[in-house]
Amino acid sequence: MGLTIAQKIIKAHLVEGKMKPGSEIGLRIDQTLTQDATGTMAYLEFEAMGVERVKTERSVAYIDHNTLQSGFENADDHQFIASIAKKHGIYYSRPGNGICHQVHLERFGKPGKTLIGSDSHTPTGGGIGMLAMGAGGMDVAVAMGGGTYYITCPSMTKINLTGRLTGWASAKDIILEVLRIMSVKGGVGKIIEYAGEGVATLSVPERATITNMGAELGASTSIFPSDEVTREFLRAQGREEDYTPLSSDPDAAYDEVIDINLSALRPMAACPHMPDNVKPVAELAGLPVNQCCIGSCTNSSLRDMLKVAAILKGRTVHPDVSLTISPGSKQVFQMLSQCGALSDLIAAGARILECTCGPCIGMGQSPNSAGISLRTFNRNFEGRSGTKDAGVYLVSPETAAVSALYGVITDPVVLGEAPEVSLPEYFSVNDNLIVPPASPEEAKGLTIQRGPNIKPFPVAEALPDTLNAPAILKVGDNITTDHIMPAGAKILPYRSNIPKLSEFCFTVCDETFPQRAKEAGKGIVIGGMNYGQGSSREHAALVPLYLGVKAVVTKSFARIHKDNLVNAGILPLEFQNPEDYDRISQGDALSLQSLHEAVKTGSVTLIDETQGITVPLSCNLSARQQAMILAGGLLNYTKNTGK
Numbered sequence: 001m002g003l004t005i006a007q008k009i010i011k012a013h014l015v016e017g018k019m020k021p022g023s024e025i026g027l028r029i030d031q032t033l034t035q036d037a038t039g040t041m042a043y044l045e046f047e048a049m050g051v052e053r054v055k056t057e058r059s060v061a062y063i064d065h066n067t068l069q070s071g072f073e074n075a076d077d078h079q080f081i082a083s084i085a086k087k088h089g090i091y092y093s094r095p096g097n098g099i100c101h102q103v104h105l106e107r108f109g110k111p112g113k114t115l116i117g118s119d120s121h122t123p124t125g126g127g128i129g130m131l132a133m134g135a136g137g138m139d140v141a142v143a144m145g146g147g148t149y150y151i152t153c154p155s156m157t158k159i160n161l162t163g164r165l166t167g168w169a170s171a172k173d174i175i176l177e178v179l180r181i182m183s184v185k186g187g188v189g190k191i192i193e194y195a196g197e198g199v200a201t202l203s204v205p206e207r208a209t210i211t212n213m214g215a216e217l218g219a220s221t222s223i224f225p226s227d228e229v230t231r232e233f234l235r236a237q238g239r240e241e242d243y244t245p246l247s248s249d250p251d252a253a254y255d256e257v258i259d260i261n262l263s264a265l266r267p268m269a270a271c272p273h274m275p276d277n278v279k280p281v282a283e284l285a286g287l288p289v290n291q292c293c294i295g296s297c298t299n300s301s302l303r304d305m306l307k308v309a310a311i312l313k314g315r316t317v318h319p320d321v322s323l324t325i326s327p328g329s330k331q332v333f334q335m336l337s338q339c340g341a342l343s344d345l346i347a348a349g350a351r352i353l354e355c356t357c358g359p360c361i362g363m364g365q366s367p368n369s370a371g372i373s374l375r376t377f378n379r380n381f382e383g384r385s386g387t388k389d390a391g392v393y394l395v396s397p398e399t400a401a402v403s404a405l406y407g408v409i410t411d412p413v414v415l416g417e418a419p420e421v422s423l424p425e426y427f428s429v430n431d432n433l434i435v436p437p438a439s440p441e442e443a444k445g446l447t448i449q450r451g452p453n454i455k456p457f458p459v460a461e462a463l464p465d466t467l468n469a470p471a472i473l474k475v476g477d478n479i480t481t482d483h484i485m486p487a488g489a490k491i492l493p494y495r496s497n498i499p500k501l502s503e504f505c506f507t508v509c510d511e512t513f514p515q516r517a518k519e520a521g522k523g524i525v526i527g528g529m530n531y532g533q534g535s536s537r538e539h540a541a542l543v544p545l546y547l548g549v550k551a552v553v554t555k556s557f558a559r560i561h562k563d564n565l566v567n568a569g570i571l572p573l574e575f576q577n578p579e580d581y582d583r584i585s586q587g588d589a590l591s592l593q594s595l596h597e598a599v600k601t602g603s604v605t606l607i608d609e610t611q612g613i614t615v616p617l618s619c620n621l622s623a624r625q626q627a628m629i630l631a632g633g634l635l636n637y638t639k640n641t642g643k
């Protein structure tokens with residue numbers, strides 16, 4: 001039997017387990033990336049592991065999420081990361097160099113390699129044929145130390161692309177169509193591979209838009225073949241030597257096949273508040289718009305920016321609309337300036353922001369109350385923009401730009417012919433904002449700079465055999481990490497300060513949660529389906545741990561969050577009968593008994609003393625995870641076993 005692209009990369013990196021969907025496999029990791037908001041914690045954990053120098057082929061620390069520096073906290077965090085990177089063999093991408101995923105694609109990504117990043121949109125690298133996965137900071141720290149990365153071997157889904165994009169349809173509309181078909185839960189446990197004649201019609205940045213937002217499917221990752229288009233992109237980046245061809249075998253077997261005819265696609269939008277709430281833009285046309293934001297790791301490539309510039313050239317942004325543009329990288333920004341397109345953007349009235357995540361993670365540009373914001377980003381979860389009652393629509397750069405001109409949601413077709421843009425023969429390469437690490441000899445004399453905002457992180461205790469605790473919080477389906485541990489300009493400066501961060505935990509759902517949890521001393525959280533979807537931030541586990549959360553009982557978990565819970569030492573449990581969720585109320589006194597045995601058998605009984613009922617739960621953990629949860633999380637496990 002032939003192999004799929006992902007299976008070929010897995011096979012070449014397999015250090016443990018069998019490549020059988022559903023079973024745990026261990027992979028050797030070639031490259032890692034971190035960003036500042038998850039990076040400080042990942043490097044604190046890396047330090048705790050006591051490794052002198054990273055053992056990967058390439059590890060890069062990016063500063064892109066929080067560059068506002070509204071107080072000393074961020075600048076201190078940046079210094080901490082810069083100094084630890086220099087000492088331990090990590091490349092450091094300075095603030096201003098761009099969004100991690102965009103820069104990594106441009107400068108470091110290599111087809112056929114494995115990459116994990118402490119950011120859920122790391123699958124962007126799949127656009128260049130990498131097996132690139134989002135992970136918790138602790139997993140990245142382990143991989144930097146040369147340790148194995150463990151995942152549940154995914155099943156394979158093929159998305160067969162036929163035809164080619166026409167008119168105003170854009171790569172964003174392809175992934176929105178996939179989201180419409182599969183939903184935000186549809187990719188769980190799967191790797192999505194793109195295939196078919198349509199692949200060759202898509203440039204690397206377009207492919208990266210698709211694999212980037214594949215994170216919203218809940219997929220383990222998404223990947224494109226590495227072909228002549230990939231070679232051309234790498235050549236234009238001055239690194240053709242990094243090219244290797246990669247395709248699936250003709251007889252490769254897929255568990256699922258979805259066909260999409262690119263020629264039939266029209267502009268689409270994900271409506272509030274979920275990325276899979278997708279409708280044709282034509283159906284939404286006429287809705288007044290207050291804000292359009294173009295950028296983020298999904299849509300900030302030179303191609304996207306040039307399209308937007310061509311649309312805005314000689315025109316003016318509607319007086320009721322605020323249009324922001326964040327180029328994805330210094331390379332993109334500089335090239336826009338060199339070719340004059342930047343001038344077209346400025347002249348039209350766009351507000352040019354730094355090349356960072358910016359409004360995507362609520363770092364400024366929160367919309368007005370009940371405002372309508374069109375964003376080229378990948379997530380429109382409630383409150384993520386910083387305005388709880390804002391309505392965020394996720395669209396292509398083309399739809400955002402045209403709507404910014406008209407002041408209402410507009411199908412770009414009204415402008416007539418779509419502009420054609422082509423990628424340059426050569427990208428302008430200047431890596432002067434990437435600081436290489438010190439040599440091992442030099443590194444010995446270097447000290448780590450640690451500001452007062454960097455506080456120690458909590459470490460769990462070994463799992464008790466009996467756990468009596470109240471149902472401290474009950475939440476519904478699709479709870480995101482933005483609900484559990486919100487981000488944004490007020491909160492992000494405290495990513496290295498868990499005690500301070502805890503004041504904001506779950507406040508989107510329940511303002512009283514932090515106080516109640518502290519008073520109770522310990523608690524169990526009850527959740528619905530797809531609990532913990534969204535980001536990779538391990539703070540969504542570490543902060544509840546700090547607040548005394550010992551277990552989370554749900555209908556189902558999102559992959560990265562479940563791993564983060566286990567790494568942190570919080571017990572993840574699932575209802576055997578989803579309807580039992582309705583029988584438990586917030587505040588009930590709960591008891592979990594004989595846990596040591598139950599974790600191993602996978603079957604746990606929960607006694608709800610308030611309701612007088614017993615509820616069967618599953619504990620779906622690999623043998624390695626069982627040992628980890630019994631020890632009280634990854635760090636304790638590593639200490640105990642030396643592994």
Ligand code: MIC
Nearest residue numbers: 037038119120121535536537
């Ligand atoms: C996001 O898009 O939600 C983030 C911010 O990039 C997160 C990481 C974080 O919370 O720092 C992610 O996607 O993993």
Ligand code: SF4
Nearest residue numbers: 121296297357360361
């Ligand atoms: Fe940054 Fe937004 Fe991308 Fe997350 S999704 S990495 S916040 S641009």
